[in-house]
Amino acid sequence: MGRSPCCEKAHTNKGAWTKEEDEKLISYIKAHGEGCWRSLPKAAGLLRCGKSCRLRWINYLRPDLKRGNFTAEEDELIIKLHSLLGNKWSLIAGRLPGRTDNEIKNYWNTHIKRKLLSRGLDPQTHRPIDVPGRDPFPSTPKQQDTSMADQDATTMKMAQAARVSSDGGYLDLDLNLDLTISLPYHSSLQLPS
DNA sequence: AAAATTGACAACCGCGATTCT
């Protein structure tokens, strides 16, 4: 059977948003608030599908967005949260006010992945890359050893700090890093063991 | 100076989860 499309594709615009479209979306949401995304485009006079409107608003037009470069503190927080949560970008974004999941995901793929690789760490597992006979940092072997050790120690510390609370089916992760996150419990969420 | 490559990021797509009827 299959799922019906989220919108009538023949009558919707695609690609980059124009200034006029942005203004229509902003003024509609200012007047009516975020609501039913499916009916919003028609009500706002936009030839876009609801999904596209939602994405544009959340990732670009929302007034509380921070934008601009990520700080070193944000970098480290993202790395730490990713080591615990994996690619749960929306959860990670929830801990970084003014940042969106899409922004963090893009930043991860373009900057942080490389940063971890340069530390000799696998960006997915956050564990040292151990390829026999291959030195990932031929020029700075000493620095590699130190940062790998530091990172491993941090990961272990966080794993030990993670605890499961039984009330309400929520996980409270006390990272012992001036940071506590609460998230709905999913059986698929794997904590470091 | 032109072509090719790389980097950055906005936007799209498919699908699982949730809500509604």
Add this chain to the structure above:
DNA sequence: TAGAATCGCGGTTGTCAATTT
């Protein structure tokens, strides 16, 4: 309670600017 409708997430793609060859 089942199926449809909608939402939200994560992976992927497209596009443009900067850099390299």
